[in-house]
Structure formats: structure tokens, C-alpha cells
Amino acid sequence: MGFTTVERTAPDGLFTAVYRGLFTPSFPPEELEAEDVLAAALRDGSANLFAVLDDAGEPVAAAFGDWSADSRVQLLTYLAVGPAARGSGIGGRLLREAVAAWAVRRDPCLVVAEIEDPDAPAHEAHGDPRRRLAFYEAAGAQVLEVPYFQPGIGGPEHRVRGMLLLVLHAAPQLRHGERIDGEALRTFLEDHLEAVEGAVTADADTEALFAALDRPGGVPMGPWRPGR
Ligand SMILES: CC(C)(COP(=O)(O)OP(=O)(O)OC[C@H]1O[C@@H](n2cnc3c(N)ncnc32)[C@H](O)[C@@H]1OP(=O)(O)O)[C@@H](O)C(=O)NCCC(=O)NCCS
Known part of the structure; x- marks a missing residue:
């Protein structure tokens, strides 16, 4: 069977099919933004979608x-x-294609991803967090040493704690050896919190995260270690 990768920069029937047929069954509801929020991000030019078609x-x-x-x-x-289609190499190929396209298009940039703590329990539909981390590490991902949480969709009370923030690509300007530019990450997190939660709140979790981002010399990254 042949597969083709296509891109969408505006919501259409393919976007709807992807959201409803692939994203909704693959992610717990607290981790998935509403369909109209993703559609609006496509429409305003800040988001894009790569899809593999059979x-x-x-x-x-x-x-x-x-x-x-x-x-x-x-x-x-x-x-x-x-x-x-899982386990036949499609996800790995798409991950590498997407990261390579963004790295060229947005140069210089960081490409990051949020994943569940590998110690979280496996879920039949959503997958096994340990295997998922191995999947990203096989593509060269490094784990940032920060106490990460996924911003709460609809407000801080809906945060998903114990997440990891991965680096999938770092342009040389944003990388200092095994450390990543803390200012870029802090600006990103402020934007991300505001977009998802509606505001940046001054609570203990946010302060701990920002303190880790503000470390002199940048934010260390490396392979995941249990209990880090
Ligand atoms: C994680 C995922 C994108 C991998 O895509 P894939 O096409 O199955 O992966 P590939 O065939 O390229 O690579 C195989 C590796 O993917 C990972 N993987 C495969 N199925 C998986 C599952 N159900 N759960 C977690 N990881 C899985 C494993 O590391 C696997 O290697 P292994 O067989 O040696 O353990 C896919 O399993 C998936 O969609 N899972 C549910 C949603 C998700 O977890 N998305 C990523 C979080 S943002």
C-alpha cells in the first residue's frame, strides 16, 4: 500500500476527518483542544497540519x-x-518529515513536543507512555529538565501534571552545548499558557517552571531518567 503526505493550512474536510477519526480517539479529552480552536489556529496562519493518506x-x-x-x-x-496502522513505521516517518519541514521553514527555531510521563499507566487507545518516549528518543528527542505540566485547556484547574517537554530540533543559535536558550522557552511558555489557560497565573507550579527556565546558561536537556 502506498502512502502520501499532504499539508493543510486551512480547515477543510480532511482536517475534520483527522480531528474526529484520529485525534479524538488517540488523546484523553483533557489533552485535546476543541475542534474549532484548532480550526481557528489554522485559519489565522499560526498552525499547520500534515496528514498521511492511504x-x-x-x-x-x-x-x-x-x-x-x-x-x-x-x-x-x-x-x-x-x-x-501503528507499529509499521508511519509515525516515525511523519515525525521526521514534519520536524525537518518546520526546521527549514522556521529557521532558526526550536521544535518541541509535550508527552506524558513514562511512569504513567498505559491506556489501550491512547498508548503506552514508555513506548511513546522510546519512539521520540529514536527520532533524537531530548528531555528538558523542567517540572513541566500541560497548560489546562479552559483554565489552570485542568492542567495535566507530570508531563515532559521534549526538544526535537534546536537551531545552533538557540542551543548552548547541551542547554537550550531559556529566554526562548520562557517566551514560548508564557504565550502557550496565555493561549490555552487565558492568562499566566502566579501559582506555585508556574513559578517552579519559570525558575527552571530562568537558570543561568540555559535549560539542560538529556535522556529521560526515572524519577527525574
Ligand atoms: C506514538 C505513535 C505516534 C507512534 O506511531 P507508529 O506509526 O505506531 O510508530 P512507528 O511504527 O514509526 O514506530 C514504532 C514505535 O512507536 C512506538 N509505539 C507504537 N505503538 C505505540 C503505542 N500504542 N503507544 C505508544 N507507543 C507506541 C513504540 O516506541 C514503537 O517501537 P517498539 O515497537 O519497538 O516498541 C502512535 O503509536 C500513536 O498514534 N499513539 C497514540 C497517540 C500518541 O501517543 N501520540 C503521541 C503523543 S503527542
Whole structure:
């Protein structure tokens, strides 16, 4: 069976099919923004969608990304492969294609992704967090040493704690050895919190996260270690 990767920069029937057929079953509801929010991000030019289609033109995998121009950080917001197609290399290929396209298009930039703590329990539909981390590490991802939480969709009370923030690509200007530019990450997180939660609140979790981003010399990254 042949597969083709296509891109969308405006909401259409393919976007709807991806959202409803791939993203909704693959992510817990607290991690997935509403369809109209993703559609609006496509419409305002800050987001794009890559989809892998099978011979029949049906989407079997998709990657959705949001660009923060102020910080020059590209977020891989959602990546999913339909359950029937998992484990055959499609996700890895799409991940590499998407990161390579963003790295060239947005140069210089960081490409980052949020994933669940590998110690979280596996879920039949949403996958196994340990295998998911291995999947990203195989593509060269490094884990930022920050106490990350996914901003709460609709407000801080909906945050998903114990997440990891991964670096998938770092332009030389934003990388200092094994450290990443803290200012770019801080600007990105402020934008991200404001966009998702509606404001940046001064609570203990946000302060701990910002303190980790403001470390002199940048934010260390490396392989994941249990209990980090
Ligand atoms: C994670 C995911 C994108 C991988 O895509 P894929 O096409 O299955 O992956 P590939 O065939 O390229 O690579 C295989 C590797 O992917 C990972 N993987 C495969 N199925 C997985 C699953 N159900 N859960 C977690 N990781 C999985 C494993 O690391 C696997 O290697 P292994 O077989 O040696 O353990 C896909 O399984 C998926 O959509 N999962 C649900 C949604 C998700 O977790 N998205 C990423 C978080 S943003």
C-alpha cells in the first residue's frame, strides 16, 4: 500500500476527518483542544497540519503544529497514527518529515513536543507512555529538565501534571552545548499558557517552571531518567 503526505493550512474536510477519526480517539479529552480552536489556529496562519493518506485517500496518520513567532518555538501539538496502522513505521516517518519541514521553514527555531510521563499507566487507545518516549528518543528527542505540566485547556484547574517537554530540533543559535536558550522557552511558555489557560497565573507550579527556565546558561536537556 502506498502512502502520501499532504499539508493543510486551512480547515477543510480532511482536517475534520483527522480531528474526529484520529485525534479524538488517540488523546484523553483533557489533552485535546476543541475542534474549532484548532480550526481557528489554522485559519489565522499560526498552525499547520500534515496528514498521511492511504491509497484510498483516507488519513492514517497526522501531525498538527502551532508556531509561536515571538519565541521562534514550533510546538508539535498532536501526532497520531490510526490504531490499525501503528507499529509499521508511519509515525516515525511523519515525525521526521514534519520536524525537518518546520526546521527549514522556521529557521532558526526550536521544535518541541509535550508527552506524558513514562511512569504513567498505559491506556489501550491512547498508548503506552514508555513506548511513546522510546519512539521520540529514536527520532533524537531530548528531555528538558523542567517540572513541566500541560497548560489546562479552559483554565489552570485542568492542567495535566507530570508531563515532559521534549526538544526535537534546536537551531545552533538557540542551543548552548547541551542547554537550550531559556529566554526562548520562557517566551514560548508564557504565550502557550496565555493561549490555552487565558492568562499566566502566579501559582506555585508556574513559578517552579519559570525558575527552571530562568537558570543561568540555559535549560539542560538529556535522556529521560526515572524519577527525574
Ligand atoms: C506514538 C505513535 C505516534 C507512534 O506511531 P507508529 O506509526 O505506531 O510508530 P512507528 O511504527 O514509526 O514506530 C514504532 C514505535 O512507536 C512506538 N509505539 C507504537 N505503538 C505505540 C503505542 N500504542 N503507544 C505508544 N507507543 C507506541 C513504540 O516506541 C514503537 O517501537 P517498539 O515497537 O519497538 O516498541 C502512535 O503509536 C500513536 O498514534 N499513539 C497514540 C497517540 C500518541 O501517543 N501520540 C503521541 C503523543 S503527542
